[in-house]
Amino acid sequence: MQVIKLLQIEDNRLESHQTKHWLTESGEFQVECVTLLAMGIARLSQGDIDIVLLDLNLPDSQGEKTFDKLHAQFPEIPIVVLTGEYEEAIGPSTVAKGAQDYLIKKRVTREALQHVLRYALARHSAQQEKIRSLQLSDxxxxxxxxxxxxxxxxxxxxxxxxxxxxxxxxxxxxxxxxxxxxxxxxxxxxxxxxxxxxxxxxxxxxxxxxxxxxxxxxxxxxxxxxxxxxxxxxxxxxxxxxxxxxxxxxxxxxxxxxxxxxxxxxxxxxxxxxxxxxxxxxxxxxxxxxxxxxxxxxxxxxxxxxxxxxxxxxxxxxxxxxxxxxxxxxxxxxxxxxxxxxxxxxxxxxxxxxxxxxxxxxxxxxxxxxxxxxxxxxxxxxxxxxxxxxxxxxxxxxxxxx
Structure with a gap:
């Protein structure tokens, strides 16, 4: 089984610890955590990350602009967005802009998280293959x-x-x-x-x-x-x-x-x-x-x-x-x-x-x-x-x- 390398950008250490525990216990995921958008951008610039789990509200960036900044620099990396309970409308908006999916923080379970990440990767891979086939003639x-x-x-x-x-x-x-x-x-x-x-x-x-x-x-x-x-x-x-x-x-x-x-x-x-x-x-x-x-x-x-x-x-x-x-x-x-x-x-x-x-x-x-x-x-x-x-x-x- 190929290990999926996930970067979590989350400033709440308790939540990031819980997510890491849920994802790594099966051996399917390898998780790295950073607390700032700038740190996430720096880590992605080094390569070797398959998918990003992104909290929109960070100390150095707030709301939908957090996704906009990250996606603009790394459009080839699939991103799953985490929103607050009262920010549900932001999730579909980020998906319309290119996010693979979104989750509402307070409703996240182990099974839902793993399911969303797996399907986000599968969708992204299919999208990239379609893009490659369409662009190959050019x-x-x-x-x-x-x-x-x-x-x-x-x-x-x-x-x-x-x-x-x-x-x-x-x-x-x-x-x-x-x-x-x-x-x-x-x-x-x-x-x-x-x-x-x-x-x-x-x-x-x-x-x-x-x-x-x-x-x-x-x-x-x-x-x-x-x-x-x-x-x-x-x-x-x-x-x-x-x-x-x-x-x-x-x-x-x-x-x-x-x-x-x-x-x-x-x-x-x-x-x-x-x-x-x-x-x-x-x-x-x-x-x-x-x-x-x-x-x-x-x-x-x-x-x-x-x-x-x-x-x-x-x-x-x-x-x-x-x-x-x-x-x-x-x-x-x-x-x-x-x-x-x-x-x-x-x-x-x-x-x-x-x-x-x-x-x-x-x-x-x-x-x-x-x-x-x-x-x-x-x-x-x-x-x-x-x-x-x-x-x-x-x-x-x-x-x-x-």
Whole structure:
């Protein structure tokens, strides 16, 4: 059973003690109490609260304005209001403004309190799901990058394409949706305090703007970054499907493009992420093992995508080829890759080993460090294609050199 974290804002210590006893004895609720509205606002700003039980008459705020102030700052948090016996008309008024329910203090019983809180959470969850489904078509465009196997340069590609999109005037978030340590932090001189793990501690559908802002880091060219687990977060913890959808939905409300750096292994996490993608791109090398592995993943993505995504459309797929095979005789030509994978190749990226090594050493992505070289121009080309193609990604022609 998942514990419900409740914040009670109540200055009557006897009443708050009684409420806490009623709610915590079953183990269903975990209750924190504060006595001032200002203290409640400060606590909610830290995140990790599922529902609020709010007394309207506090030392620093009185009446309906108490609800107005709290709801204005935290509209995503469900609030149950406590009114006085002679203030019954205020309860329905706050519900009309967005409160989930109200209780008259002198009539509260253990059973009534537990019942109202449970149903308030259920109603709020249903309302948020409806809002997400209605707003999804207006959300940012979600692009997933999936490596055919480890070490194909997926993170490098995702990072440089994200920056290239930002250079075209787009607002962008790059997110590592991974269960264990990702390599994004190796490419940049940033050591994040918070990672995706922080958001994974939240109940599904309850990621506030404050919590999201707290974990996002500002990156090069104004992109935002959500880092995967840090190196010292060694415990394997895969996001659930609900967590993955909640995180990506929250990100998509902030910017025009959400670039996802996804793990290559098929999993509930990957399937949930794909369900929100407009485009899913496989990053592969030209050697046979990588192409075969990419083909297996691509077929699975197409099965998932053809079932429809949460935007009501079919997930489009494409292939990006990284050309770093040192034995040309042991590599496929691009037309062979396209034929085997039955999907368009967006770009062939010249690997540029020296440029990428320098970029890693200096902590500056190659598209910024050497914007005019062939590798950078390939990333810029991918970004422009993603901007121009609202439907199926188009195959390239200028760089399809076998």
């Amino acid at each position: 959300a940012g465009r979600v692009i997933g990058f999936i490596g055919a196997k480890g070490g194909t340069g997926t993170t490098t590609t995702a990072l440089n394409v994200a920056i290239a999109l930002a250079q075209q005037g787009k607002s962008v978030i790059l997110a590592e949706i991974r269960p264990s340590y990702g390599t994004l932090s190796l490419h940049l001189p940033q050591k994040p305090t918070h990672t995706i793990r922080t958001l994974m501690d939240r109940p599904k559908g309850h990621i506030s703007t404050h919590e999201l802002n707290a974990v996002l880091c500002k990156g090069p060219s104004g992109i935002w970054l959500l880092f995967g687990p840090k190196e010292n977060e060694v415990d394997f913890m895969e996001p659930t499907s609900e967590q993955t959808i909640s995180i990506i939905n929250s990100l998509s409300k902030k910017v025009e493009y959400i670039i996802l750096d996804l793990p290559p292994q098929p999993s509930p996490t990957l399937r949930a992420a794909i369900s929100l993608c407009h485009v899913a791109l496989i990053v592969t090398e030209r050697e046979p093992a990588s192409v075969h592995a990419g083909n297996v993943i691509l077929k699975q993505l197409q099965i998932w995508g053809n079932q429809g995504n949460l935007t009501g459309g079919v997930v489009q797929t494409g292939v990006i080829v990284v050309n770093r095979t040192i034995f040309p005789s042991y590599s496929f030509a691009l037309d062979e890759i396209q034929a085997q994978m039955e999907s368009d190749v967006l770009e062939l990226i010249p690997w540029g080993a020296a440029e990428n090594l320098r970029a890693l050493q200096e902590g500056v992505p190659v598209v910024l460090l050497q914007p005019d070289n062939d590798t950078s121009l390939s990333y810029i080309s991918i970004a422009k294609q993603l901007m121009q193609t609202a439907g199926t990604p188009q195959s390239i022609s200028a760089n399809q050199n076998g």
